Amino acid sequence: MTPNEYLLYLEDVHKRYPVKGGGEKTVLDDIDLRVRKGELISVVGPSGCGKSTMLRLILGSEPPSDGRVLVSGKPVEGPGRERGIVFQKYSLFPHLSVRDNIVFGLDLEEFSIPGRLLRYVHYRKRKREYAERAQVYLERMQLGEAGDKFPHELSGGMRQRVAMAQAAIMHPEILMMDEPFGALDDATRQEMQVFLLELWEQTGMTVFFVTHDLEEALFLGTRVLVLSQYYQQGDGVEGAKIVTDKEVPGGHPKPSDFKYTPEFSELLEQIRRDGLDPESRQKVEDFDLSHQDAWRD
Amino acid sequence: MGFFRINAQPGKVTSVLLSAALFVLSLAAYVWVAHERHQENPQDKVVPTLSEMKGGVKRTAIEEDRKGDVRLWVDTWASGKRFLICVALMSIAVLIGLHMGVLPYFEALLLRFVTFFDKIPALALLPILMIIFGIGEMSKIALIVIGVFPTIILDTFLRAKAVPREQVTKGLTLGASDMEVAYRIVLPQILPGVLDTIRLNFKAVILFLIAGESVAATVGLGYRIFVVRRYIAMDIIIPYVIWMSLLAYLADLGVRYFVRWRYHWQYEEA
Numbered sequence: 001m002t003p004n005e006y007l008l009y010l011e012d013v014h015k016r017y018p019v020k021g022g023g024e025k026t027v028l029d030d031i032d033l034r035v036r037k038g039e040l041i042s043v044v045g046p047s048g049c050g051k052s053t054m055l056r057l058i059l060g061s062e063p064p065s066d067g068r069v070l071v072s073g074k075p076v077e078g079p080g081r082e083r084g085i086v087f088q089k090y091s092l093f094p095h096l097s098v099r100d101n102i103v104f105g106l107d108l109e110e111f112s113i114p115g116r117l118l119r120y121v122h123y124r125k126r127k128r129e130y131a132e133r134a135q136v137y138l139e140r141m142q143l144g145e146a147g148d149k150f151p152h153e154l155s156g157g158m159r160q161r162v163a164m165a166q167a168a169i170m171h172p173e174i175l176m177m178d179e180p181f182g183a184l185d186d187a188t189r190q191e192m193q194v195f196l197l198e199l200w201e202q203t204g205m206t207v208f209f210v211t212h213d214l215e216e217a218l219f220l221g222t223r224v225l226v227l228s229q230y231y232q233q234g235d236g237v238e239g240a241k242i243v244t245d246k247e248v249p250g251g252h253p254k255p256s257d258f259k260y261t262p263e264f265s266e267l268l269e270q271i272r273r274d275g276l277d278p279e280s281r282q283k284v285e286d287f288d289l290s291h292q293d294a295w296r297d
Numbered sequence: 298m299g300f301f302r303i304n305a306q307p308g309k310v311t312s313v314l315l316s317a318a319l320f321v322l323s324l325a326a327y328v329w330v331a332h333e334r335h336q337e338n339p340q341d342k343v344v345p346t347l348s349e350m351k352g353g354v355k356r357t358a359i360e361e362d363r364k365g366d367v368r369l370w371v372d373t374w375a376s377g378k379r380f381l382i383c384v385a386l387m388s389i390a391v392l393i394g395l396h397m398g399v400l401p402y403f404e405a406l407l408l409r410f411v412t413f414f415d416k417i418p419a420l421a422l423l424p425i426l427m428i429i430f431g432i433g434e435m436s437k438i439a440l441i442v443i444g445v446f447p448t449i450i451l452d453t454f455l456r457a458k459a460v461p462r463e464q465v466t467k468g469l470t471l472g473a474s475d476m477e478v479a480y481r482i483v484l485p486q487i488l489p490g491v492l493d494t495i496r497l498n499f500k501a502v503i504l505f506l507i508a509g510e511s512v513a514a515t516v517g518l519g520y521r522i523f524v525v526r527r528y529i530a531m532d533i534i535i536p537y538v539i540w541m542s543l544l545a546y547l548a549d550l551g552v553r554y555f556v557r558w559r560y561h562w563q564y565e566e567a
Contacts, residue, residue: 061466079469090463094562095485105471113480150562170471 001034004073007174007206008035008058012297013067014239015053026239027053031067033225033242034293037173040200040207040252042221044214046276049227049240051210055178058208059085072173081105084167084175088182091163092151098162099147102137103130105170137165140202141195157188161195168199174206182212193220197253214276218267219259222252223291226275232283243275243287245294345532353532357521368521369540376506376518377544379434383441383502384495390449391491397450398457399465399479408454411447419444420508432513437506444505445498452494456487489560496552503545 003009015028027050035041043051056062057069060076060083069076071083079085092101100107107130116123131147138144141161151159160180167175177196181189193216200207211217217224226244248267250258258264273280274288289296299305307315327344334341345353358369396403397411419440426443430436460483468478510519518541525533556563 059466059470061462079466081470081472083470085467085470087463087467090461091467093464093467093482093486095560104468105473108472108474108477108481112477152562167470172470 003034003070006034006070006293007037007039007072008033008208009068009070009073010034010058011068011070013054013057013064013069015050015057015062016065016239028057028064028227029239029241030297031242032295032297033245034295035206035208035223036293037206038204039222040197040209040220041223041225042209042211042217043225043227044211044217044271044275045227045240046230046278047212049229051212051227052178054227055176055208055210058174059083059176081170082173084170084172086160086163086167086175086177086180088179091180092159092166094151096150097147098138098143098149098151098154099131099134101151101162102134102166102169103127104166106130106133133169134165137169140199141165155188156184157192160184160192164196164199168203168205171203172205174208176208176210178210179212180209181216189216194256196220201253214268214271215259218248218264218271219254221248223293224248224267224271226271228275230275230278230281231287232281234284241284241287242289242294243282244271244289246288246290247292342529343531345535349532350536353530354536357533357536369537371516372518372521372537373540373544375514375516375520376510376541379437379441379506379517380502380548382438383445383506384499386438386442387445387449387495390446391453391495394450394453394491395457395479395484395487397454398460399483400475404454407450411450411454414443415447415451417443419505423508423512427513436513437509440509441502441505445501448498448501449491449495453487453491456490457483460486489556489563492552492556496549496556499545499548503541507541 003011010031010033013028013031013033014026016024016026019025031054043054045051053062057064058071058076060078060080076083093104096104107127110126111119111123135144135147138147141164143158143161143165146154146158146162151162154162163180164175181192184192196207196209197220199205209217209220211220224244224246225242227240228243229238229240231241231243248254249263250261270288274282328347331341331344331346334344335346354369358367360367362368393403393407393411397407398404422443423436423440426436426439430439464482464486465478468482473481506517507519507522510517511523514520518537522534522537
């Protein structure tokens with residue numbers, strides 16, 4: 001497959017930030033990544049490894065210092081319509097009701113502010129259609145009654161479900177999620193994982209899921225990517241690399257008891273050792289990049 | 298009782314009585330002073346009694362003057378019109394601040410300038426304004442605009458800046474254009490706060506209004522006070538001051554209730 005045929009394609013991507021008092025710090029060092037359509041790829045790594053930085057590069061809210069980022073063969077220039085996002089915080093517009101939050105993107109698609117006034121009757125009609133489409137997503141997320149509420153009236157879990165619906169209704173080519181369940185309690189978080197898997201199954205969307213929770217990453221992902229700065233760094237090399245890139249076994253979506261299988265614990269153990277433990281550092285040649293699309297340029 | 302207790306919970310009746318206490322006390326003190334002074338000198342003009350003030354109000358607010366106008370209403374209308382024009386003009390300041398907060402080029406162009414402009418004491422410009430604009434409406438409105446605009450611009454700018462970056466990014470991923478981010482995401486979120494700032498700046502608007510009217514006007518609440526001052530007509534000045542304060546208070550209250558009602562999400566946010 002050529003670079004343009006992958007949904008997501010990163011080549012030689014570096015990200016460096018200027019440091020106070022001069023000089024630079026490398027956060028991401030030579031990232032190469034290829035992702036096919038329909039995959040649910042989870043990205044995990046120790047704190048400060050640059051997972052969120054990588055997400056921002058793909059989202060386009062920051063440019064890479066070096067290398068290229070392609071989505072569907074097109075270079076990323078700023079956030080765009082084809083890449084949806086669910087953040088952990090500030091994930092909804094506080095001034096809009098749940099329903100208006102969900103239809104926000106659809107509404108923008110067809111109507112500018114003057115357009116709403118000039119074609120008022122048509123606008124009202126479309127608005128009703130949007131509300132119906134929003135209702136479908138609300139039901140799917142078990143939020144059927146919550147359409148008229150405002151974000152401040154919702155629990156954390158409900159807010160994140162609305163945020164998922166808001167992004168998903170636009171049918172983005174890829175849905176980016178930046179530790180979306182990080183602030184939720186354990187029971188809610190597990191519930192949300194199920195919601196996400198259902199949404200993913202129903203829509204066939206590609207999902208790029210960043211988390212610091214290894215179990216969550218393995219339970220959700222079809223493919224797990226470990227980003228880490230803990231490896232044997234040679235001269236002048238710093239910053240995180242992809243130290244593990246492999247398929248998650250167990251079928252997709254996984255049975256909920258997958259978490260208790262020996263396969264799961266084995267993989268968990270391997271990633272802890274290879275990616276998350278500062279004491280055990282592998283050589284660059286020993287990285288487990290066994291996924292069919294993994295590559296190093 | 299617990300007057301100095303943080304955890305004290307005054308009852309409903311107590312609260313109402315306490316809120317009224319200082320009003321009643323001031324009024325009583327005034328009546329007493331006026332009474333005492335009139336005992337000494339029945340012609341005293343500095344502290345008129347309530348009945349004298351009633352006469353003053355009657356002369357200005359009910360009876361027509363030689364021109365056939367009821368002065369209080371004519372003055373209120375003239376000042377009110379100036380006030381409303383200025384408040385309406387403030388929407389321009391809000392839009393400038395919004396663009397500065399959202400668009401980096403606007404910020405680079407305007408921030409220093411407006412910050413400096415904000416520091417110019419507007420009253421010191423009054424003579425200049427009168428020379429340029431004459432003593433018509435323009436000079437008074439220009440004074441208020443120069444006095445209050447920069448504050449509103451800077452406040453809106455800071456609020457727009459404080460909207461989380463995530464909200465902007467999110468808007469862009471939902472297909473919003475730059476202007477749609479500004480007008481449909483940032484502006485509605487900061488508007489309640491901006492309205493509060495405008496409300497708190499009513500006082501400055503009125504201050505500049507009276508200053509302008511006192512120097513150059515032929516009608517208006519501020520003008521009237523400074524005219525009748527020559528005759529030490531305290532029986533008119535005091536009701537006028539109370540009337541102006543009441544109007545300002547009601548305007549403030551109106552905006553406050555509007556914000557509460559229209560932007561309820563803002564107040565209940567965690």
